[in-house]
Structure formats: structure tokens, C-alpha cells
Amino acid sequence: MNKSNLIFFIVSLYTVITVSQKKDITLNDIWSGEFRTKSIDEIRWLNNDKEYTVLNWDPITKSSTVDLYDYNSNIKKKTIVRSSFLNIKPFSDYSFNKNEDKLVLTTEMESIYRRSSLAKYYIYDLNTLESTLVDDRKIQEPTFSPSGDALAYVCENNIYIKNLNTNVTIQITSDGEKNKIINGITDWVYEEEFEFVRAFEWNKTGTQLAYIKFDETNVPEFSMDVYGQDLYPKQQVFKYPKAGENNSIVSLYNYHISSKETSKINFPESPYYIPRIKFTEKENVLSVQTLNRHQNNLNLYFCDVEKNQVNLVLNEKDDAYIDITNNLTFLNDNSFLWTSEKDGYNHIYHYSKSVALKKQITKGNWEVTDFYGYNSKNETLYYQSTENGNINRNVYAINLKGKNKIRLTKKTGTNSATFSAGYTYFINKFSNATTPYIYTLNNTSKAEQIKELINNNQLLRKLESYHISNKEFSTINVNGNDLNMWMLKPVDFNEQKQYPVLMYQYSGPGSQEVVNRWHSANDYWYQLLAAKGYIIVCVDGRGTGFKGADFKKVTYKELGKYEVEDQIQAAKQLGMLSYVDKNRIGIWGWSFGGFMSSNCILKGNDIFKMAIAVAPVTSWRFYDTIYTERYMQTPQENPTGYDLNSPLNYADQLKGKFLLVHGSADDNVHVQNSMRLINQLVNHNKQFDWAIYPDKNHGIYGGNTRLQLYTKMTNFIEQSL
DSSP states (O other): OOHHHHHHHHHHHHHHHHHHHSBOOOHHHHHTTTTOOOOOOSOEEOTTSSEEEEEEEETTTTEEEEEEEETTTOOEEEEEEEHHHHTSOOEEEEEEOTTSSEEEEEEEEEEOSSSOEEEEEEEEETTTTEEEESOSSOBEEEEEOTTSSEEEEEETTEEEEEETTTTEEEEOOOOOBTTTEEESBOOHHHHHHTOOOBOEEEOTTSSEEEEEEEEOTTSOEEEEEEOOSSSSOEEEEEEOOBTTSOOOEEEEEEEETTTTEEEEOOOSSOOSEEEEEEEOSSTTEEEEEEEOTTSOEEEEEEEETTTTEEEEEEEEEOSSOOOOOSOOEEOTTSOEEEEEOTTSSOEEEEEOTTOOEEEEOOOSSSOEEEEEEEETTTTEEEEEEOTTOTTOBEEEEEETTSOSOEEOOOSSSEEEEEEOTTSSEEEEEEEETTEEEEEEEEETTTTEEEEEEEOOHHHHHHHTTBOOOOEEEEEEEETTEEEEEEEEOOTTOOTTSOEEEEEEOOOOTTOOOOOSSOOOHHHHHHHHHHHTTOEEEEEEOTTOSSSOHHHHHTTTTOTTTHHHHHHHHHHHHHHTSTTEEEEEEEEEEETHHHHHHHHHHHHTTTTOSEEEEESOOSOGGGSBHHHHHHHHOOTTTOHHHHHTTOGGGGGGGOOSEEEEEEETTOSSSOTHHHHHHHHHHHHTTOOOEEEEETTOOTTOOSTTHHHHHHHHHHHHHHHHO
């Protein structure tokens, strides 16, 4: 053996030994939290622009604390409040009033739906060091008035205001009733799809309280059996408007604090949806956003609540739909910042107080993905965008004239920011596919890092003992479009061999799965599968987000058509790679992704050998109004769009192995979807596997549920692919 061959042999042997010494990730590792990352939880920046608070857990006293930290030193200065000292149960959240001399502490919280909850709340006075229970009952959304001397909240669908000086509580609505009238809290479909719960707002002086009333009397009811531990199951009944059915009738009211009078705000035409309300910098002027049922005609109104005058100040229309955001920001002169896709990409616009367009502040073939706020002292605004590639995120500053743009975050990957009250500092949360989360304190004006607050280097060191494959980012040209893709190959990948492929996707409108960020729990599962010899691939097809409005909205009125075509064609092209076994390609997804994987195994039955669908929509006729009609219009208007892309109508085409999974208490995508598909498959004598998780919601979690589910899916993949 010559010298060069000997060196090659030694290096190869060393590589084999090194690889063999490493461990495979196990399902127990993943779902026991072995790879959990450290983070900063529930941070609140104080008005002095020098300090911040964090919610912490003290394992010694088994109590929660709100602790005060200094920006520059990152040293804890003191504990503001400790649950055990107050003799109350540990709190899970907290919020300050404007003057920062009182806190609302959240205890005994129980979830209602995805974003809503009930809890006991205490007011803690930092001057007297005393705590007061807000209400003996569990309540929702307690919110300080701007002066901090009053607290508005909702209990049993009615709004209350507690005077914190006199400790007197008044009830300002009395018609609240379950499954009929809701005051100040959104109904199920608003909460889920417009993504907010609190439907009341204080004005800037605390003299007015505006609120939305939901009349859901004529909304059809949905019921679910809850099996529990009792002899007989119970039923959960709630209002759920499916596509084409009645929504809540919404109306807007204003309560005058001094006169204790309530007045209804009258619009030229009754709004179909009221997805946002917000008081402007003028104390009696309320901004109201309304949408038509198709969600392609957005109005912005200014309402003088004293005079009950309503003026239309801005209108946007779209051939498809308009997304609602939280980005409306009023400046001191009552001009405002607004984001819109009207030039084809999501950008920031500045309108004068007379609602004339002053400036399009950002512009380009990229998207503003988050808006952080405006600093009036230097007329600068802060945002996150895809300027550094649409799988990356960076944070920027730009002035009100659209000039002097500065990139505040330097690393390539996913950066997000939490700014201090005066925008002097920000905490950057950074990760990419090879770097777990790092939190750093940064000087905003200098765009410089001051210090690192938290890293996850310990996790990186732990992962060195495991078989870990690199996530490879690329694009694949499918149906005339360059689609973003990532691929995970086995550690011992050999181009001379052929491997089975498991494709994962979500594919919902505006979503993104191909992102340069740190691992989720599913990523570790993919590492486990890669160690077993599978290639894992994810492709973001047409209809997904952050590549412009046209790319996203091409699926309008035909959900499941172009997205499925792209996954099938991508699978065909992957099958042409020399190292892919084209006869062993599978696909899986959850929710919208389950809808997709169901369609793919049926419409692409000559391509996909197996599929897993978890909590899938099987017909958009079964899903809620706001989400579905935004993209599909109603079933009455667009029946073919609903039916031509429904898996229910292709059950006879099943050839491969199919696993169908659902939670019986899924309030979002009802188990009805899977039951209907099961019936269709049975009617066509198609063999498949299925699992129903009793009393589990859309997330299918709790106890060992995730471990059992992913064990089932892993076994199914190994047996089927």
C-alpha cells in the first residue's frame, strides 16, 4: 500500500469510527425535552429606557417572580414581586399599567380556545406592596386604563370596569349570554382567524371605552363529545360558522366614563366584519377597520365618539383578498403608518392626518414581515423584512422619508427584535439552521451588539454526540417557478446508493416552512428518520408566502389545486435524482398539510407510496367562514372550487399506504373531516390505517400523546416506505 492510499485508509477509518461512536436521536429524547432551548420569557421594557423585567420561576420556593434587570449589566437588581410572598398561586403572566406602579398578575389560568383563556387576576400595588383580587370569578382580558386608576375586563360575556381607587366595580353591559351575545370578547372565528381576543379599547385619556358586540344567535352550533373520566360523556357546544353559513352580527359601541352612557356607533352601511378597532392620538377619535364578506374591500373609518360622526378615510380593494395586520400606528400629529400589498409586496406607507399619501417608505421585491414601531424623537421606524433573501429575516431602521436605511442585525438567518420603550436598545433573537437561539442586547443607533444575554452553546455541545445531518437549502424549478426547498440527507449519505424520500409540507396561503432558523421538535424527528436512511425534503409551493402577492394569491378560489400540482411535480423531479428511489416517495402534513398529503396520495397515486394526514381538512365546506371564504368565496358562489380539490371526491383512487390521524375534541378542524373521508374510503373498499385521539384538540398533545403519535408515525413510515 502506498503512502497516499494509507493516509486515505486512515482518514476513512477514523471517519467510520467517529460516526459509529455517535448516538441516534430517539423519540424519547425529542418529547422529553432533551433538546429544549433556553430563552427569555415574558420580557417587559420599562419606561426609563434603562431597565427591563422578566417573569422567572424559582424552583427552591416553587414560586414565580417578576425580576428587574439593568440593560447594560444584565444583572438582576431586585425581585419586584414573588407569588409565595403574596400567598397566591404562581402567576403565569403579568402586565404593568402606564405609570408602572401597578401590576396585573395572572393565576390559575385555563385555556378556552387557541388564544383565549380564563384566569384569576390580582392587582399588585408597588407602592403599598398589597395585592387585590380583581373578581372572585375567573375573568378575561383585564386591561388598565391609561391613567392606571381603572381596569376593564370581561366576565361571562359582559364588560366590567373596576375603579382601583375606590375598589368599586360597575357592570357596563348586561345582555351577555353564552352562545348568544358577547360583549368585548371575540367569538370563536374572530379569535382564530383575525387573531385577537380583546374586543374593547380605552382612549388615550381613559375617558372612553369602545367595544364590539357579537350577536351569534343565528350562527349554527357545533357540538363535540368530551369523553373524560365520567360514566357518561359530556357535550361541548359552541357557535362555529362553516363556509357559507351565518356569521355573528357585529356592532360597535362606546361607553362614556363620566356620564356612564353607552352609544352605538352608526356606519353608512352596517359592517360585515370589524377586525380591528384602535383609538387615534385624538382622544375622541376611534379608528375602525371593516371588511366585506369576501375580504377584498377594506375600509378605514375615523369615528368621533362624542359627536357620533363616522368618516371613511381610506379604502383598499384587491382582486383576491386583503390580509389584516396589527401595523396601524398613529403619530403625534395623527398621521399614521400603514402596511399594504398594493404594489405587489408588503410595504410601509405614511398617510397624513388628512389621509393623503405622504410617502411609500419601503419599496422593493421583498416583504416587510413585522413592524416594530416608530420613534418620534428621531422620526425613525423599525421593521423586519426579507431583504436578505426570503428564507432569512433581518431587522432594519429607516426614517420617515424613506431614507437612511440601516440594517441593525448582521447575521444571516432569522433575526427578530424587542425594542426598549425609547428605542435606545433592542434584544435580538437570532438563529439559523446551524445555530440555536442567541439573545443579544444591542445599541439601536449604533447598530452594535453590547453583549450576549443567552446562548445555547450547551445544546450544541450536547448535539455533537448525536448523528446530525445538515439542512441543505436550495431551489427547485417546478411548473415554471423556482420554489424554495430544504433537504436532509443521512449522515453517511452515499451518492451511489438510492434512498427513500419523505416529503413534508404545510402549503397554506402565506405560510412558509423553508426558513433559515433553528430546529423545531419535528426537525429532530427528521434527524431520527435521516439516521434510519431516509431523505427528508420540504418544498414551499405556489400559494406560500414572502415572495410577493401574485405568488401567494395564485391559489385564490382553488385551494389545493396548484399546491398539490407542485408537490406531485416536485416528487417526480426528486425521483429523477440518481440517489433517490422513485418508487419509495412518501408525504405527510398536519392541518392544511394534512389536506395536502391526502390529496397527494390520491391525485398522485402513481408517485407517492405512502402518506400521513394529521388533523386534515377534507372539504373546505366543513371549515370556518373567515379563513375559507377569504381564499375561496362561499360554497354557494364557488362550488367547483370546493369540490374539485376535496380529497372526499378522490377516495376511489387510493393505491398507497395511508395513515389518517385526528383528535376527537378538535374545535378548529373538526373530526367530522376525517370521519367523512373514512366513510368514502370504506365505501370504495380502500384499506388504510387511522387513529383517533380522545379529547385531544388540533395540537394533539398532553402527557405521552406526542410520543405515542410520533412512535406510530415512525413505525408506519418504516413499514410503508
